[in-house]
Amino acid sequence: MLCQECGKRPATLHFTKIVNGEKNEFHICETCARERGEMLPGTSGGFSIHSLLSGLLDFETAGKGMASSVKTPQSLRCEECGMTYTQFSKIGRFGCSSCYKYFGDRLDPLFKRVHGNTVHVGKVPKRSGSRIQLKRQIDDLKLELQRRIQQEEFEEAAQLRDRIRTLEKEMAGQ
Amino acid sequence: MPNLRFTEKALSEWMRGTASDSDIVISSRVRIARNLQHMPFPLLATRQQSEEVLNRLAQVAETPNLKSLGTFYTVKLDEIEPIDKRVLVEKHLISPSLAGESQNGAVMISEDESVSIMINEEDHLRIQCLYPGFQVREAWEKATAIDDLFEAEVDYAFDDKRGYLTSCPTNVGTGLRASVMMHLPALVMTQQINRILSAVSQVGLTVRGIYGEGSEAIGNLFQISNQITLGQTEYEIIDNLHSVVLQIIEHEKNARARLMNDSRLRITDRIKRSYGILSYAEVMDSKEAGQRLSDVRLGIDLGIVQGPSIPVMNELNVMTQPGFLQKKYGHDMNSEERDIYRARLIRETLAKA
Numbered sequence: 001m002l003c004q005e006c007g008k009r010p011a012t013l014h015f016t017k018i019v020n021g022e023k024n025e026f027h028i029c030e031t032c033a034r035e036r037g038e039m040l041p042g043t044s045g046g047f048s049i050h051s052l053l054s055g056l057l058d059f060e061t062a063g064k065g066m067a068s069s070v071k072t073p074q075s076l077r078c079e080e081c082g083m084t085y086t087q088f089s090k091i092g093r094f095g096c097s098s099c100y101k102y103f104g105d106r107l108d109p110l111f112k113r114v115h116g117n118t119v120h121v122g123k124v125p126k127r128s129g130s131r132i133q134l135k136r137q138i139d140d141l142k143l144e145l146q147r148r149i150q151q152e153e154f155e156e157a158a159q160l161r162d163r164i165r166t167l168e169k170e171m172a173g174q
Numbered sequence: 175m176p177n178l179r180f181t182e183k184a185l186s187e188w189m190r191g192t193a194s195d196s197d198i199v200i201s202s203r204v205r206i207a208r209n210l211q212h213m214p215f216p217l218l219a220t221r222q223q224s225e226e227v228l229n230r231l232a233q234v235a236e237t238p239n240l241k242s243l244g245t246f247y248t249v250k251l252d253e254i255e256p257i258d259k260r261v262l263v264e265k266h267l268i269s270p271s272l273a274g275e276s277q278n279g280a281v282m283i284s285e286d287e288s289v290s291i292m293i294n295e296e297d298h299l300r301i302q303c304l305y306p307g308f309q310v311r312e313a314w315e316k317a318t319a320i321d322d323l324f325e326a327e328v329d330y331a332f333d334d335k336r337g338y339l340t341s342c343p344t345n346v347g348t349g350l351r352a353s354v355m356m357h358l359p360a361l362v363m364t365q366q367i368n369r370i371l372s373a374v375s376q377v378g379l380t381v382r383g384i385y386g387e388g389s390e391a392i393g394n395l396f397q398i399s400n401q402i403t404l405g406q407t408e409y410e411i412i413d414n415l416h417s418v419v420l421q422i423i424e425h426e427k428n429a430r431a432r433l434m435n436d437s438r439l440r441i442t443d444r445i446k447r448s449y450g451i452l453s454y455a456e457v458m459d460s461k462e463a464g465q466r467l468s469d470v471r472l473g474i475d476l477g478i479v480q481g482p483s484i485p486v487m488n489e490l491n492v493m494t495q496p497g498f499l500q501k502k503y504g505h506d507m508n509s510e511e512r513d514i515y516r517a518r519l520i521r522e523t524l525a526k527a
Contacts, residue, residue, distance in 0.1 A: 081214045093296070096214040097331030097339040100346075107343070111336075114344055116378075117405020120337025122348040123318070125325050132334050 003029035078102040134171045138164055179247070181254075181261040181501060184492040186287035188306055189485060196307035196484065197475040198423050200355040200395065203266070204313040204412075206321050207340045207349035208299040209331040215341040216277065216294045224278035227298050234327045235282050235291070243320065244284050246291070251279040260497030266304060269295055289320065296341050297349075299324065308419065310352050314412050337404065347404030352415050356422060359394040359472045360429035370425060371396070378402045379418055393464030393491065398422070434476065445473035453524050458517035459509075463494045467520075482527035493519055 003011045004027050011027035076085040080098035088094060088103065100107070111118045124132045141164050148157040189201075209215060213227060235246055251259060251272060259273040267287060272279045272295040282291040292300040301320050303313040324330075331339040337347040345351070361367045371381045380401045398419060400411045433441050448469035452458075458466075471487045473479030492498055494516050500507055503515050 081218050083218070091217075092343070093217055093341045094215060094339075094343070095218040097209055097211065097333075100333055100336050100339050110343055111346070111404055115347065115402045115404035117347075117402070119335055120333075120347045120404055122337060122350070122407045122411075123321075124337075125330050125332050126322065127325065135334070 001027055003027065005029070076103065076106070131171060134167060138167050138171070141167070180249070180265070180267060180283055180287060181258045184265070184498055185485060185489040186265060186267075186304075188286050188288040188304065189488045194308050195423055198357055198426050199308035199419065200357055200488065201266075201304055201306055202308055202310040202313050202354045203302065203304045203352070204310065204317045205300055205302045205351045205353075206317050207297040207338070207345045207351075208301070208321065208324065209339060209341070210298050211329040211331050213298065213331075216296060216298065217341055219277065219294075221277060224294050228278045228280055228293050230328060231291075231293050231299055231324070232280070232282075234324050237323070237327060239323045239326070240320070243289070243323075244286070246282040246284055246289075248280055248282050251276055251281070257497060257501050261501050264492055264495040264497050268292060269300075271295055289316065291320070297345070308354065308423075310354055310416055310419070311412055314350075314352060314408065318408070344401075345403050348406070348408050348411065350403055350408050350411055351399055352412055353397050353399030354415065354419050356396050356398060356419070356426070357394055357468065357471060358396055358422070358426050359468050360433050361422075361426050362394050363433060364429045366425065366429060367396075370422060374398060374418060374422075375401075377414065377418060378406075379415060392461065393468040395464075395468070395491075430472075430476065441476075442478050445469050445476075445478050449473060449479055449524075452520050454521065455517045457513045458494075458520060459513045460494065460496070460516065463516055463520065464491075467491060467494070482524055486523065486527050490520060490523055493523070 001011045003009050006029065009029035011029050077083065078095060078099040079102060081095035083095035083099055085103055085106070088099065094100065108118045121136075141160055145157055145160040145164065148154075148160060210227060210230065213219065213223060216224060216227075219227065232248060234240060235248065240246065249262075251268075259268070262268045262281070263270050263273050265287070267283055267290045268281050269292065272281065272292050276294050278294050280293045282293070283289070288304055290302045290304070292302065301317050301324070303317040303320075305313045305316075333339055338349040340346050340349055358367060361370060374381055378401050379398055382397045382399070398415070400415055402411070406414075448466040452463075452466050452470060467487060467490055470479055470482065471484070474482065474484060474487065493502065496507075496509075496512055499512050499515050499519065502519070507515060
């Protein structure tokens with residue numbers, strides 16, 4: 001097969017691009033590929049993670065028939081930077097940190113798909129984060145408390161309950 | 175006059191060091207993405223806002239705490255030539271996107287080039303630590319320490335539920351991307367690589383070419399990194415990568431041993447041919463250079479090639495990139511010219527080694 005760009009050299013690079021179910025095949029030779037890719041390494045091809053993401057997001061908004069209950073209102077937008085959900089789903093990037101707040105739980109399916117999770121469990125900032133650390137500690141203790149109660153270890157459970165109360169007071173005081 | 179010391183030499187100081195498993199793992203890298211509160215992400219920031227971000231973060235670099243980590247040199251991307259940007263990308267000191275499309279983009283690079291702090295990339299702040307060999311945990315320790323220093327001075331965009339907020343939803347949560355660059359010629363030769371790489375993607379990791387997203391694997395070099403940043407702790411992310419890489423190292427070692435056992439003559443012949451061609455060829459395109467340099471690197475690891483050292487091979491990997499070639503010989507070149515200069519550079523370097 002000859003290169004579809006120059007029509008002279010044999011095509012050695014083959015790739016398929018599928019956009020909205022429309023399939024396009026490309027067959028080009030090394031030299032033409034290199035000429036096209038004269039830009040910086042890593043930026044060639046123009047197919048970035050963002051375009052992949054917007055594919056995922058489009059699915060969210062385009063899923064009219066099947067999931068009308070989660071249909072995003074056209075008006076949903078970030079009050080801080082003005083980015084609309086529709087824009088976000090095209091670009092695949094947020095405009096500012098408040099977008100997370102304004103788009104809220106509507107982002108859960110996206111995070112679920114990308115990360116398999118929706119809630120952060122890692123590092124928290126030291127200065128502003130002590131409240132979060134406390135909250136995580138309390139959540140852990142509550143789980144432990146449930147376990148103890150189920151196993152009828154009431155003495156330990158009572159101790160845990162007291163510790164949880166102390167921590168909760170501490171959190172309320174902050 | 176901007177500081178251009180980083181684009182003169184191909185070999186970063188940190189590359190000289192050797193570390194554990196540095197025959198198979200070439201380098202380990204950790205990158206943390208952070209943003210400032212109440213400031214639009216670089217995507218939407220006005221020129222004035224991005225300048226404000228740059229000033230805020232550059233101020234932190236002046237605090238005694240960061241200085242205690244060593245000297246940092248600030249390079250503003252607006253002030254340097256495209257060719258120098260390209261060299262910084264080829265040395266992995268900045269990302270292609272910082273070089274290509276940033277507004278008020280800057281990078282603070284440590285003296286030994288193991289730390290680079292990018293400002294106004296896709297996120298306001300990206301802290302990168304790059305170590306030789308298999309030291310992904312060490313790189314994380316360093317990066318998180320630098321993160322703490324910044325956090326003491328500026329307010330990060332952080333949310334109880336989503337963690338550190340980033341411009342791209344693929345980085346949210348920890349903002350952490352940890353990666354190792356592996357040289358896996360034996361797994362490629364024995365055609366086990368695809369099986370292994372697809373297994374890797376099953377456990378939340380991803381494989382890319384050496385210049386990251388969208389670049390192809392040249393010279394049997396593969397970059398393996400975490401895909402998930404939300405819902406796992408940094409420790410889990412690093413640990414997961416660490417244990418998968420250990421397994422890949424094991425597979426590569428076994429494949430090398432089997433190759434040497436079953437087809438020693440063919441492998442030795444292939445390596446020496448490549449060494450010969452690199453030593454004498456007059457024209458060398460980048461793809462062939464990548465493959466032949468990979469063969470010779472394998473030859474050094476297996477004790478078949480004496481002479482050039484692994485740091486020399488690391489240096490050649492960077493020097494034979496288009497940007498560095500043009501920088502070194504001081505003029506623009508088309509791809510045919512580059513192939514000629516590339517061959518010359520390799521010949522001369524190997525003759526000295």
